[in-house]
Amino acid sequence: MSSNNDIVLYTASTMNGWKPVIFLEEAGVDYDLVPIDFSKREQKAPEYLKLNPNGRIPTIVDRSNDDFVVFESGAILWYLAQKYGKFLPSDPKAQSETLQWLMFQMGGIGPMMGQAMYFQRIAAKQGEEHPFAIKRYVDESRRLLEVLNTRLEGRQYLVNEEFTIADIATYPWARAFYWANVSVEGLPHLQAWFDRIDGREATQRALTIPKPFWAFFGRGDVAAQERENADRFKTDVRKDNE
Known part of the structure; x- marks a missing residue:
């Protein structure tokens, strides 16, 4: 995958899967999307399990931070909020x-x-x-x-x-x-x-x-x-x- 975007998002259309999508769309951040097909059990593929050992979605990879991987939707939101300085109060x-x-x-x-x-x-x-x-x-x-x-x-x-x-x-x-x-x-x-x-x-x-x-x-x-x-x-x- 060739792109200048920092964030690669692996996700699917579920309540947890939409959380980082909402953040990125609301923040106006460009990202690369990798849809995960549950019917093909792509969330259990060996390549994906290297990123997310729990075999669930979503997961992000931050290319700008040495390809740092974050899984668990709440942890992803916290990471993105700190990275972009959005949707997290400073107080x-x-x-x-x-x-x-x-x-x-x-x-x-x-x-x-x-x-x-x-x-x-x-x-x-x-x-x-x-x-x-x-x-x-x-x-x-x-x-x-x-x-x-x-x-x-x-x-x-x-x-x-x-x-x-x-x-x-x-x-x-x-x-x-x-x-x-x-x-x-x-x-x-x-x-x-x-x-x-x-x-x-x-x-x-x-x-x-x-x-x-x-x-x-x-x-x-x-x-x-x-x-x-x-x-x-x-x-x-x-x-x-x-």
Whole structure:
């Protein structure tokens, strides 16, 4: 790959996969994109595992920093924010708040909503019904969205009035409440925050890279995309049963 761009981004159209895309598009940073095809298990290819031993997306390589590799979406956002001086407050307290809400997404909203999605949209479609697990993850996801709603009362963004990497990390997950079958009724501050970021042109453009998957947000041909999503992860379900 021949390019003068600093950042090479390996990613796919998932909530975690869109995080660095949103950052780079919002920051106006040129980058090289390497789409990862889950159906071909490219995330498990030996060449990719040399970059990301966890075999997940996203991953970046910074050519300008001795080809330094960063994996884990939250760590990537932190690295990019420091590299480009964007979407991270300079005030130490506000910077700590940003990190706290970034960790809240990484440790709570992502895992809980991800499991709610997995058991309903993937496992159930492969004949694996687990109502206890579904209720557990849907209920906990709702609780976490309530925490966000409380935090956003009287605020434009998660850290005061500034759009930060905490918003970038949280938005694609929380906004996919439809896919997790989690209600956002009675959460007006959260819904106003959705509307605010829905109106950000760069963020919405990022959600089409490498390709759109609008079913996550309850738009488009949901049934067809649900089948596509379940099919690309069906080997994971089988492996759980072996």
